Each structure stands twice: as C-alpha cells, then as structure tokens.
Amino acid sequence: MSPDILDEASEIWFGPQHVSAHGWATKLTLVGDYIVECDPNAGYFHRSAEKCLEFRNFRQGSMILERICMMEAFLAEYPYIAAVEKIVDLEVPERAKVMRTIMLEFNRIHSLQFWWGQFAGELGLFAMLLWPWVDREYTLDAFETLTGSRHTVSYETPGGVKYDFTPKFLTKMEIALSRVKERMPVFEDMLSGSPTFRLRTEGVGHYTLKKALKWGLSGPNVKACGYPMDLRKDDPDPNLAYDMIDWEVPTIHNEDHPGECDAFDRLLQRFKEIETSLDIIDKLLPLLPEGPIVDPKARAKANRLPEGESYGRVEGTRGVTTVWLKTMEKAQTPWRAKIRGPCFASYYSLKHIVPGARFADFPAIFGSLDPYPGWWDR
Amino acid sequence: MGFVGNLGDIFRILKHVFRQVFRRPFTYFYPFEDRPYPETTRGRHIHVRELCTACAQCVRACPVAAIRIDKEDQKFEKDAALYFDYTRCIFCGDCVSACRFEALFHTPIVDISEGDRDDLIYGPDKIETLDRDPLEWRGRRFR
C-alpha cells in the first residue's frame, strides 16, 4: 500500500464502551474495510491489586489474586501461594499436592468452557454462547460443593489446601466431567465443524512461532504453532503432582502451515487442552493418597516470613502466570508483590497481528487469543 | 471442503439446534424455583452465642474488617456480641476457619438483599438466628 493511502484513513476507537470490548480499548486506523494500524490501550480496568496485596497477610493475599481473574480462580491463586512457600521452603503433604493438581486442571477446563462461549458468542452465534455455559453450571456446582463458593474459591493456602474432597464432591465432579465429555462432539460439530465458523477463522490472525516467542506469548497461543512449550512439563513444580503421572503436552500439528497458527488452529489447540486436562484428572484420581491436607506447623511458618524474594509460576489457561514476591524480615505483609499476567503479551501483540486484517476479523482475532483485561490491568 | 460435506455439516448443526428447541430449558424459574445449594455454600453466617469465648480471632482473620466485636455485651459467661457488616463481607470463610470453638458457621442462605443499607449490618439479634421476615412480591411470600 502506498503511503498516501493513509490520507483516506479513518480512526475509530474500538473503545471501552463496546459490546465485545470488555474493559479495554483499541484505536484502529481503517482504510476502507482493512485495518492498517492497531494501537492497544490498556488501563481501563486497573484496580490496584498489587497495592492491595501489600496490606493483606500471606493467607489473605490469595483472595485478591483470585479476584483478578475469577474464571481461573485456582490457577490465579497458585503463583502467590507458590511464591510464599518458596521463601520458607514449605513441604506440602502428598494428598494436598494431588488435590491441588486435580483442581488446577479442573479449573482449566472451566476457564476454557467460558472461553468457548465468549468466542462463539462474539462471532455471532448466540446459541453457542450459552450451551457451554450450561455445562459450566455443573462445574461451578462441583466447586461450590468442595469449597463453598462458585467463583471466588479460596482453596489453596501456604502449606496445603483448605478443604478436603468429600464423596459428594467426587460425585459432582464426575457429573461435570462426564458432561464435558459428552458435549464435546456437539461442540465440535458446532465449532470446528461449522462451515461458517471455518470461514470466519481460517487464515485469520496468523503469526509464526518465532514472532510469538519474541512477543512473549505463552500457553495455548504458542502451543498452537506446534511447539510444546508447557511449564507443567518444562519446570514441574515440586508442590504439584504433574511429575507423578505420564502425560503429553497438547500441541496440534498442522501440515498446511507448520510453525504458524491462525485462529482456527488456536481453537483446535484449546479442544486438545481440554482433552489433556480430562486425561490428567482421570490418571490422578486413583492415585489420591490418604493423609492430612495441610500441615499446621508448616502453615504457622507462613505467618511471619523471613526476608527474601521468590518467584512463583504456574501455567494458567492463557499462559504463564507469575508472582514475584519480596518480603522484609519478620513481616506479616509482603513488601512488594508483582503480578505478571499472560494476557499482557497477547494484548499488545495485537498491534502486530491485526494490521492487514479486515475490520470484521478483529473480534475473531482477539477472541482467539483469549485476552482478559484483569490480567494486564490488575 | 466439498459442497456435499458442507451440506452435511449444515444439517448436523440444524439437527442440534432443533433438538435443543424442544428440550426443557436449563434455567430455573426463579423465584418460584431455585437451584439446590450445597450445604458447604458460604452464605450468611450464624453465630452460636453459647460457645463463643470472645477470643476475637475472627475479627483478626477477616481480610476486609467486616466483623466488629463488642465485649461488653455478654449474655452467657464469656461471650461477646458480633456485628457482621455484609456490605464489606467477601464470604471468604477465613473467620469460620479461625474460630476454634465452633461458634461461627456459614449457612447456605444467600438471598440477603435488602432495600436499606443499614439493614445489611447484622447485629447480634439477626446474626444468631435464621428466622427472618418473609418478602412479599406480587401477592406471594418468599424467603
């Protein structure tokens, strides 16, 4: 395109007051129907979570984290708890390790069910907006039976977990998971099997693996390119049970364009992630050992922490979520806690992915990258 | 994608949608029917005054300072009155796990909406009992 085509460009704010922009804004420069420039603009959702963390002690801090992204409440609390445990080298009982891992994977399934609904609804099919969310109701019922709250579970605590698995919970979890399994063919028909969906998402929003790594993407956005970069395998956390079982990192391999992925590949990648999570839960449930779920003495060590800094990480639904924690000697509250959300990188990578696409592709692109403003604005 | 393949996909989608239209919908016809709440649901609290020892651990554990304790107000030997501010409570459950004397519990009652802000601050008379005034709506009584 010649430079003077920008003379007839018009700027449009895909702004905070927009049906699909849930709390963020982007300035798009359009020439005709094509987007030539995209300028993401974060900051509309800032709730100063990191400052609030400085006023809560180490057990209460995880409650702030889980409210940053309520869809992945277990996955969001975990990096903070892991950072606290690393500073004092807490050993977590075996039963707690397995329970934590099971709930983290269950949460991943829940978050991806939410994403299904949101993505399909943004592309225009209001039926698929609510069908995965009906299955979510069973999942949330299971969460409520275990912890007492549907979204703001405060399940993990330094040294273990707070609530034990009851037979009622196990029944409800089985109902929820079997419902996910039986609805997978229906959703495959309605999503990857729908000709209109393929028209909307194939060839849209593509990038190569090298660029993805350069931009700092992680999680399913990178695995869709065929590269098995997964924190659960690359750096297994000693306080979780991922190394107890045999499982494979979900990646999809596309013969048409190896090393690249588009929105349709990311959809298939997330289908595979759900299958992998179901597989991990199936393999871990029989291995659940007996024992205590939290060590009270270890837990008491988390009241006052010595001076130190640590870095807790987890592979969240959207990528690697980390918390960097710094404490002063014998403090009850952290000196500084920095949260790094995975969506910051995916949001700002829109600047490079979007130009060249049509205006109507914009919801498809950002929906497939799964952005959530809570993670980049905190 | 062949044309016939596409047509097959379209008919499969239409079949799913048609079947869905004739099924009973999932939503409950609130407020006449409501979903069954599990007993572990963290709803409003109930304070068992007989077992309370006025240790104030619940006040210390609360992340948002929603509990206020009045140690002068005693009914039994060692207890205290608790004031729960439900405009601040985040229903996290820390106060219940902090109480060693089994004097504080969550109940599954979650429909506590009120018209006035002051009605949401539960004093000792409200927090120790589960009875409440029923709500009148369109000639029917709820709660």
Place this chain on the structure above:
Amino acid sequence: MVGSLGGNEMQFDFFTWFGGLWDWILGILLWFWGIIKWLVIWILDIINGIWALAAVPENFMFLFRAVVMPGLIFLLLALIFTVWFTRKIWARVQDRRGPTHLGKYGGYQLFADAVKLMAKETIIPDKAKRWMYRILPSLLLVIVLIPFAFIPWDPYWNIMGPPGQAFGDLSVSLVLIFALLTAVPVFSLLIGWVTGSKYSLIGGFRSANNQFASEIPMVISSVGPAMLAGSLSMYSIVAAQTSIWYIVLLPINFATFLVASIASVGTFPFDAPVADSEIIFGWRTELSGIYFTVVYFAEFAEQMLYSAIMVALFFGGFNGLPFLPGIVNFLIKWLVVYFLFTVVTSSFYRLRQDQIVHLCWKYLLPLSVLNVVLVMFAIVYIPGLLPLVIGG
C-alpha cells in the same frame, strides 16, 4: 344654507349619506357571510362525497379490510405476537426461557418494552441531520408494511381480492412487492449516514452491500413459482396451487429463496450491517427512543413479510385443509415457516461482509438461474405438468 355655492351645486346630503352607511356595512357583512356559507357548503359536500363513496358496500369493505383485518390493526397485533414468538424461540435455542414474568408466558412483555422505549428520551447526536433523523425511521416502517397489502391471506377476505374485480390484485403484484422491498436497504444506508457516527456509517454501507449481494438471487428465485403458475400476481400464484404445493416440485428453489431472503432482511448469519460485536449496532446505533422502536419493529415486520411471501409462493397460501377458512390455513403455515426461519437463522455464525457477497454471487445466483432453466425445460418437455400446476 344647504348646498348652494353659486353655479354648480354640490348636492352632498350628509344625512342621506349617513343613512346609507348602514346599508353599506350590511352589504359587506352579507358578502363575508356568503363566502363562509360557500366554504361550509363546500366542505360538507366533500364529506358527503367521501361518505357516499365509502358507504358503497364494496368500498366500505375495502376500508374495513385495509384497516382492521387483515390490515393495519391485525398487522400490528401480529407484529407484537411475532416479536414475542421470536424471543421465546431464541431463548429456547439458548437453553433458557424467554420473557416470563409479565402476563402469562410473558405476553405483555412486548407492550411493556414498547412503552419503555417510547418513553425514553430521544437523544439526537450533534453531528446528525435532525429532520432526516426524525423522518427516515418511520418511513422505513411504512415501506415495510405496505407490501402486506398484496399478500393473499384468504380466497375472499383479502385487502386486494382476486384479479379482475374492483380492488383486485394487480397482475404484477409480485414485482411490486420486490420493488418496494428494494427501498429498504437504501433507507438503512441513509439512516446510517444521517446519524453521524462512524460505526453507523460502516453499518449503513454494509447494508447497501448486502442489498447488492442478495436481492438479485432472491428475485430470480421467485421467478420459478411464477413461471409454474403462469402469472406474476400473488393471488394467482396461490390460487394455482390447489392440487400441489410448489415446494414439492421446487425444493431447491425454496432453499435458495430462504437463504436469499435471510440475507436480504439482514438477520443473523448475514447480519454484518448490524453486527453486535463489531460495530455495536450498525446503522441502528444512534437511534433512541421511538425511532429505535420503529426500526426494531420494522426488522421483524420484514421477517414476517418474507415468511408470508414464502408461504404464498411455495406452501400454497390458503390452500390446505378444506374445512378450515383460508386465512387459518395461511396463518398455520405462516407460523411453521416463521419458526423454521428463526431456527435456521440462529444456527450459524455471522459471515463477514465480503463472504456474504462471495456466497451470494458464487453460489446462490448460479443455483437460482439453474432453477429457472430447469423449470423452463420442465414446463415445455414434461407433459401433464402444466394442468397439474395451474389449478382451478
């Protein structure tokens, strides 16, 4: 001395003049009275003339049919029923109930919504052209409601009766309906333009693009039944389906007409002009209050119209169970077709604008032309077809 100035006598008698002044004033008043009397008699004559015209039984019945049943009032009530029905179906597709609280099964919800929307403050944006903003939405609704006059609801009780009578159906009413419907996307473009915001402008242009893509296959698809019936008048096409409904003979034609009419209305799979997640509400974004109500109902009226046209062209209109009056047959079929319309529209993702044009020009247009060619060959070369399809 009275009037003597030597020589020429000026005979001006003041008192006679004064006496005659009153007659002069009376004369002027009588002149005004004459004008008023003339005016009143003229108006009374006109009213008399209209009444005489209307009191002639067939004229009066035409007025009754056009206004009450199946005319304006029936249409408005049917429109309200249609919107309620649509909302319930959309809700069932999404696994939830529709409106339930107002009235049994939510029947009064639409009235409450209409009252609420009309009571809202109409905010006219600064950059909008005020008078066009006020006139165009209502004009849109009027143009969408006019073609209902040509739909043959019943063999006898129509707005336009059988051709050849007084107030008979035009011999080209099918063409007239499509001519009127062609104006609708033009109005969408204009509304998108005059409301003065970038999102609505994009929506308006997409709507014009939609028309460019979809109207041609739709019109060509409707030629099939017209050729079989041998006439372009809606009434004749329906009257010709007494022995067999055209959908049995022309299923693919029905499918292309269905898809093209969904594209022409601008509802779900083809609703890029009103795309919820991209351009907030397209050309309807900036409309508020009563103007939005009018445009919202105009969309459903258009869907009703296309369902009615499909019933008339393909499903036999008022032919059906012989013991039911024709209009009841029509309404039953219309309900079924509208249900089908709504369920099909809620099953597919929204296509991008260029994909809509691509689909209509590359797939629908050749299919519809192929249909027309097939019908032509069938009429000429299949004996016994012609008497079958031109019914009594």
